[in-house]
Amino acid sequence: MSFVGGGGCGGQDVHKFVEALQADFKTLSLETKKKYPQIKEACEEAISKLCTAGSSQQNSVYYTVNQILYPLVQGCETKDLKIIKFCLGMMQRLITQQVVDQKGALYITNALWTLMENNIEEVKVLQTVTLLLTTNTVVHGDTLAKALVLCFRLHYAKNPTIVNTAGATIRQLVSLVFERVYLEKDSVSSLQQQQSSGSPAEGEGGNQDVQTFASDAFLLFQDLVQLVNADQPYWLLGMTEMTRTFGLELLEAVLTNFSAVFHESNDFRLLLKERVCALVIKLFSPNVKHRQLPAPSNGNAPVPAEKPYFPISMRLLRLVAILIQKYHTILVTECEIFLSLIIKFLDPDKPAWQRALALEVIHKLVTRSSLIAFFCKSYDLKNHATNIVHDMIAAMGSYIRYSLINASAMLNGQQNGVANSLTAMSGSNQCGFMFRGAYLPLVATYAPGVSKAVYLEMLDKIDASNIPDSYGISVGHAILLDMTRSIGGVIQRTPELHPSHNTAVITEEEHKPLCLQLVNSSWSALLSAFIPLVETSIDEATTENILKAMQNYAALCGMLEQLQPRDAFIMAMCRASFPPHYAMSIFANTTQSDGDLRCHTRSGSQDLSSQFINSCSGDAGDFRPQIVAVGTPLPSASLPHSVMQAPVMLTNKNLQCMRAILFLAHNNGGILGTSWHIVLQTLQHLVWILGLKPSTGGSLQAMPKPAVEANVGIQTAVMADLPVLSQMLSQLFESSQYLDDVALHHLIDALCKLSHEAMELAYANREPSLFAVAKLLETGLVNMPRIKVLWRPLTNHLLEVCQHRHIRMREWGVEAITYLVKSALQFKHKTPLKENMELQTMLLSPLSELSTVLHADVRQRQLDCVLQILNTAGEILSFGWPAIIEIIGAVNEHHGEPLIRTAFQCLQLVITDFLTVMPWRCLPLCISTAAKFGSQTQELNISLTAIGLMWNISDFFNQNQDKLMSTQLQDVSILPDFPGTVKMPQFDKLWMCLYAKLGELCVDLRPAVRKSAGQTLFSTISAHGSLLNPPTWQALVWQVLFPLLDNVRALSSSASNEKVDASGNILIHHSRNTAQKQWAETQVLTLSGVCRVFNTKRELLQMLGDFERAWSLILEFIQNAALSKNGEVSLAALKSLQEIMYHNTAERTERALKDPQTAQEQDEEIWTIAWNIWLSIGMESTKMSTSTSAKLQQQNSNGAETQEDFYIPSQAFLTALIQIFPAIFQHIQVKFTAADFDKFCTVLTNAVCIPVQTDAVPYIMSTVSDTLLTPLHDGILDCMELIQKEATKPDSHISQLIPAIFRQLLIFSKFACAPPTFQQSVEHKYAKSSGHYANNASVEVVSMNYIPFGEKSISICVKLYQTTATEDSVVQEQILHDIVKALRTPLAMKYKCLSSSTWKLAISSLISVLHTGLKVARAKPQHFASLWDDLADTLDKFLFPASVCTIEDRGLEEIVLDETIDCQVIELLRDEVLPHSHEMPHQFIMQIVVLLNKGSIHSASDTNICYESDWKLREIFAKTCFETLLQFSLLEDHANTNNNRLNANVLTAGAAGAGGKDFAGRLAVTALLHRFQEVLKRFNDDERQSGKCPLPRFRLSEISFVLKAIATLVVSMKKAPASKVNKPAWDQLIGLYPYLVDCTTTTSPEVSRSLREALLQYTDLLQAPRSCSAATSNDNVIQSNGQE
Template structure:
């Protein structure tokens, strides 16, 4: 504001002041002339001040106030009113100094005692204290006492105005302290921070050494109540200290030390003032150790004292037996304000009051006991709900300060985490009360107590309910069709409620998540306890439980955990993890005990959904911490809710018993023990539970609509014939099923071994609903009722495809799991499938759910096939061998589908958003990756070991499909493919042989050029196998034709084969006597040897076709062989074949020739002594010519004739001898055979041709005889 503006404002103020003084002068002119004279003098002073700008109004304040005080002494209402108005004008102008202010206060005190213009007096006091900080010490105390005394007058208007004035002025006193601290705040921040860092969380005398004025604090002096403030405090802080001390004194029914003259004070009003100060000015108590001492030594002692009547009183004990005196009975206004004050102390001062807060919380927990009046329990629940909604925003408290320089610590930042603090300061300390655990367990015990068998309500103090409150008595005994006056049943939408064991409790309040909404804590105008509506207790407990889980979630996952798009990554420090584990361990038992009851009792879909989400959240938190017991316990509760009450599932019952035992062992307090006993299901309780099951089942029927009726799935642990009756599912069961699917979908990475619990439950639900596996592993509803044995209502028919889709999405989402989590899922599916296999061994219908979902899981995770392939396919191969037809059908279906999908899958590096598969990159691609091809085809190959024809048929059909769809990619997989084709034998049916041969035909006709050379001998062997099979003659003949095609391929690709072939001993058989045979010749030798074997087949057509093919092959392509290879052709193919033919010919004739085994070939003759093979050939012809069989004899003579003719025409002159002819035999060699002169220059090829002709003739003669 500019100087001229200030001057104008002062001038106007002086003019107004003159006008008011003139009015007062006129009013007192007749009756009070002395006042008139004083006013005129004051007017002259004011006029002089207005004419002299250099003068200040403050210099004449005393002269102006004098007539005003005189006017107030008249106690004339009109004059007093004018006087007070002038005083207020002076106060607003800021010209009243400390001395003048004392006169004003004395004047106001006089008017208060006279009862004149009380409202105007209150206005003046308010203006004086709010605008003039100079009013301190005794004057301030007297002004406050003035307002307090006016608060207790009889005029309601004055009382209300005084009440508001007192509240305002008490705040003004503390605001002065804040303002007084502000100038020194920047210079003391570092010192204060160091002090609080060293503070051992509430131990007095440790960090409270230095006071606000910089002096040493003497705590021994502070313990002595005195009207003098501590010397270490500045003036404003000293006034606030003395005022707060007297407020505590007055509430404690003691005499004030500073507020002298205050003769009466209600405890309720005093508690409200204390609450207001503690709520608004926590920095004062943190920054001044003197105030901290008051808080710890005086306020906490007062609170504990006032708690006593509330703790001792028992609503269920007759009044004649009560130990408390009538004055000690709990009084609702005090109890309510006391709990409000406790709530503030815990929320804002727990770092300073760790020990005291432990006591407060322990006492508050006792308010929830079943023998308390219901209004007490309601008040305690509202406070606990406030505490439960405090999320974890800081991982440590009182040690974290604002990171900005020179900032105020503690409460200028966001509130620390209450639950985190309780757990850190109580539950994790040795020999300390586990407060957080007690709070949660008391809530659990409270919820369970509400659903005890209904009793008549016993009235509490002021009409409150007795045991269980009003929520138990009135509605509990009514018929389920009309509960609490509300209709319940199918087709009716009643008020949301909880109905359990005949007790009906409505959900009567709605509170937004994360917010506390108090009703009875806000009833400051009530003198008697209100009537608590039925259901209020369970409603508050319900919201408390949900918010506790929400807060634990925020503690662990951070303040942004609930926002959309937030990451669920959990990476705590070691210290944080320790705190989080304690949070979960302390909370899970009580939460589970309460939530399971509420979930079963809830009749509202929205409330049920909230409970289910809370269970999912807590189970996931336990899973992130790898706390298996609480995780499995919550998942078990979730799974049980999906099934009817009477449904017996051993795996869930065992998990429940184990969790209850762990909870009982972990519980140390009485409340936790009660919860453990309430939740535990011991063997001795089984009989009682069985009796209750049917009753609970009908309760469920009343509350929820039946939407499906089916048969129970048998389990290996149950005897044959158990659970043969119909099973009914309600809409609530399906809602819980959807929640279970959501749990597995969203939190599958932390389920671990609990996958088995979830999948077992889903398998039973799928069975009851009649969902059957279809292609690819997805589930679909059965086509007819007879097929599924399930009756589905129209209400759920549309939901079945949705549920099926959710199931498929669940397993599709497994592609986002890490490798460890994926293995847990696969292990659970394998375990589930193993149980179904055991069931099928007893001739009971098994579920195919696990096999189908193994397939579905495998298909979506082909991006990391190395991780899952072996465990999945190994189990499916076991299923393929099962004697149960449907079981093995789906086993081979899964194996073959998986192999086909894997071979057509693009094994390329995964996208960056799929972190699970990023570590599994397939380089090189499938076509060039031998390891990957072998991995993928091995399961299909191992199916060949299964003896069931239907399995083999599916295998071969899949192989044919693979060859058609991706045969060109299988460069390294041909050995496995050929082994699969060649695994067919005579024991298999004609259909299987034909199917396998179709595969072979496709291989030979289309894929020989793509096949590596090492597979060619195996291809020849496989074709020969089909030539020798006896199921179908045409296949044998066609197979021999394929061998001709193979020989033609060898011939046409000889250059390529010669370049690629290597002498691999593992590929080619050993050919003795020719150590350096070229690999290309070995390939031909394999073909000749297999054709030679077929030449002696038992079937004439096969023998003839094989012989013709062999001879034609040698004739057409024999010239490709190297010189030394002919020795192997003669001694390992042709001569052994001649010998076999001779033996077979002899056995076919009527007179057997005794010379059948005359010639044997123990060793090979070197090629240089070539006449030996010719002699053996002549000897063979000689023997055959003498055969009694005309056909054989004629064939031998024809062969001899051709040899003679060929021999004469093939004798070369020396100059025409080529590299392919043999050297002439040395005539001087005495060891030369006697027929040497006839074949001196005969080539090996010519000799082989003669052997071929001889064999051809012999085979033609042999073809007319049966062997």
């Protein structure tokens, strides 16, 4: 291809290329200028031509090349290395640019030839040749031949580098020549048209009509054959020599890579057949004739034949392998010859390397299944051809046997000569074979189907290296495995991984005869080869591979129905599973395969086997197989006594063989046929020896052996394998589901035969083998889809086994039957079992027949089976229920607890899960059966669970009501009769049957049964009672429930009070340790249950009549229980009462709308009954009589009596009692009278005073904290609020109760400060003791926190007063006065209160009620005359309490807050009292002024007050008092500007006169001035005495305040009216002046500033003001009185 045509370069690239050439020629011209002028001239001419070519069209460059090559050729002829190198480089560039044509190529080739002959730059020459031929295809024909000859010539140079380079070049170029053939289009058809008129080999060249490249390839290959045959070439003229080895390698390369050329061309094919094959056969001659014999003893050596040469032989065999692999379809006869030769090479008289090479070739061939098929088809299947496949495998077997025997002989010194490498095995992890001490390791391992040659690849070796003795057996072992695999591939038509395109196609017609022939040709030879390999292999992997091959082959034979080969292979594997002597004994009667083996196994194999067996018991130095398991022989009729006595020792290989048999039978059970017996017999023996015992489902598991069997054991490693073996066994029988019916019967017959043998042995009291029974079970399980085929023979045999007297046989017989029945019922049959009566009956038949067996263990297993059937397949037993219930019902109490338990479990499942599929007529039977189990006394748990089943029955009735109602039972005798109810429906009778049975169980003697039955009865009625017809309800209430209550009450009252003896180690709680307490629990349950039912169905019962009688009766039962001395019963009774009282009124409202008058009358009557019952319970239960208190006190004193001697209601009881009231009250409020309220209050007060028992503390603590109300207190206050809310409604019927409500709340409020004490009886209920209950350790009551209760009562009272203060009843009953008196206690106690929150709430409450109440008092003073003294006293005791508070007690912030509260009180007086003083009593106003005076100066208080601790911080309070006093006493009272007279009713008798208010004001001023003087005098005295030590800060603050107060007072007195300030007050003010002057010595800046303000205000007093001159003597009298 030219540069121009194929380069694809642009004009610019051409231009650059031309310029580069010109530059190169210039360089060459300069180099040759002196020595070679002719070259210089040629270069200049070339430059000229290039210039011309560059300026013209691009095409001219191509034509110019041949002309410019001339100087380069001349340069190569100069022998000047520098010039030659330069010229070769330019040539290579021209070649690379593809501008050289055919003529130019010839010039270059000739130049290179010259250089070759002169031995110049050989490597460059080779590079140039390679470039010339590989760059494009212009070189062909003679030029190509010359180039190739040039390379061949250089290959035989002396320089190794050149030789190697030339060799590589030749290989590349030879391949190139054949690759060109593929490039030519239609080359195949052209070659096929060529019909040679004479042999091309006879002429001097190839046929001229053949296309160019094919012709080159043909001529080249022909000459290669010529040269290998040492003949002259026809085309490669000039060849002087070529080694045969190199020629063979080239032939091999061509034949390997270009087989398509030979297959597609007749010429090439003919060349291959006539020349190549003949050449190979000729060259094989030395190998065939040579024999390697030991030196004869007589010294007459035979004439030695030509010795084979390893390199030639090895290459020849490589070539043969290629010919067979790739050209067998066109060289059929030749391949037969080659194969026969290769097989002959395995003879023992051939050199070891020759045998190794032959083995490697055979290995290559046998990995290709297509080749094996071709060999069999072309040779073995032909009548007069060689049996190549048979001969090949037989030769392999002979070779392997010879290798083993020879190795043993050499090791034992029976053969002299060459030292060998065989030694006894020293390691434990070796792979290979051992025979009579000779160890042949596996020195070569191969992946399946892959051959890996060693000696065939030794192309660089002259002689074969020392071949290990074991190499041959290693390859031979791999050949046998791959041969088996390939045979399988042929038979199964498995595609090859790498198929060749020239593989012969096997048609379907040809396939079957081919496979049969393949088996006939191979099985005996393979078996005779495998047996010694299995016997001598010493590692698991090798043995595993051999056994797999044997399995696969046996399976193939079975597929082809070749019974003789199949049985022979199976027997061989079975024999290998045991020690030889044991195998010989147990298979003595098995003649099925022995004859076959004897006929078809070569004698060498038999000899070898016997030799190997003997070797196991040979010298101590010999290899001994590792014993991994030792077991006892299985008793058998065929075993001689000697064998029975000795233990059986199994090697790891025996177990491997067992696995192989399992694998074979598992995967190919369908082809075993009559061989099943031998396989199962083998497995049975192995299972017995290994100690595998049957387990659930028929699988086998390893069981621990008894200690007495000291000589029997299994290694740990094998113990891990036993589960795997067991799993494989199970899988084997699982695979029987894939067998056809005939094969399955073969299997079952074999198992039954084994089982009969075991039964016979068991009659002799020998331990039976359970293998057959277990596997019959397993076989049946996996063949469920066709269970009819095998059910009867299988179960009939198993029923025989169940009758056996040996317990182990019997156990497994019944196990097999029950397991099969369960599985068959569970299985999803083609026709659903639920609809298949015949099949269902057939399957349950064996189970029913077991009832005739007398053995108890069988009956137990039968019931267990029924239980499991119900668990797993009960829903499909549509036709089997009679039989199932019959089996369950057949068990009585004398059968013992286990059977009863199992039978009950069955019943349990029937009732809980399968009532839906059971016929209607079975339901009453189920109820009575469940009740029967409930009343049985053997097992308590069964009774309890039976009761639970009755709930399940009820649930079923409910869910299937439609179905049950629509079904009418013909035989009504099975249903009970209930008198008094007309035409009760069958469905209702079913329910009543259930309720009646449960009612009977509710009074059982066992508490647990009673409890369970009661819970079930009421749960059932609650959940499903709505299904009954209304008339039936009357029967239920009067015939079941009320009689039940009466029975329970009677039995409870008559129950023993003695402690129950706890049987065994069961601990009984003290609350249940007597029969009476246990009956109490029953009473609670039944009462609450009946009440709940009554409540739920109240509307229904009201419609039926007799409701009032029922209502009275139920409340009577409740009252009786509520007054019980048992706390549990009483509390439960209240809860029941609560449920009834709080019943939903929606339906009742609907009934009232229909018939309002009747409904109202009924309601009034029943709620009056309810109210009376409640009052009765409340009065009786909370009445703490003196005798009761005395009893408790007696207990406190001696601690000897128990708490049971008397009864204290619990907090929960009281709470429940109180919480019931609101429900009753809403119905009786219209008729609620004051007498009712008094009784109600009595109950409340008594309930509050009831002490708390210690066991109630968790109840209280779990619901409240210290700051919250207890449930009881909360309930009481809720009731009070309820009544209060009703009383305060407009037009309320009970508004007259408001004062009584106030008084009751105030009673409760006092408990915040003085809780009730228990030592006093209820009649003395309000002891004002601040202590809690006596803290005696023996008293089982605890103190309670009444503070939240009392405080909440105060809050409610205040709110109520704020809304009802103006009510006439509240005013007339002086409720405000009562509130003030009630609050006086906490206010007076103040800091002595139990909680500071109490007095704070009290003062805030007082302020609130005064805000409201003072207005009412001013409006209606006649009703409040008694209030004022108590109010003034209360305020005084609060503001100036007797209790002391310190910072340490309360903290600074708390004290400040307390002072703020005090100020709020003063502000109240300032805002609500003093402005209205003329409307209030004079004495009260005077008391308020005195109180303000008292608070205005804190140091003027009682001298006992601790200044440091308390009053130092009441400055704000004092200031507030002072400012209030000033405002009241001095400032103009705008309210009195009209000189209104004081109301006469306000003034008291001792305070008559019109100037009462002015007098009070002047009195206040005089008192203030007197106190100022005291403070000033004390301050001056203390400061003088303190010296330089300053007074405390609070004293300075106090004096500062006084000084400021004086300044303020002076200012106020100046502004005040004359009526409010008299002359003595001014004189008293001026009298303070000396004390003020004394204060000037103080060092405190704060005091000095206040002093300055006070002194400045005295400026106007230096002269007495004129307003004082008119003072009267009467004022003096008043002043003097006031100062007193």
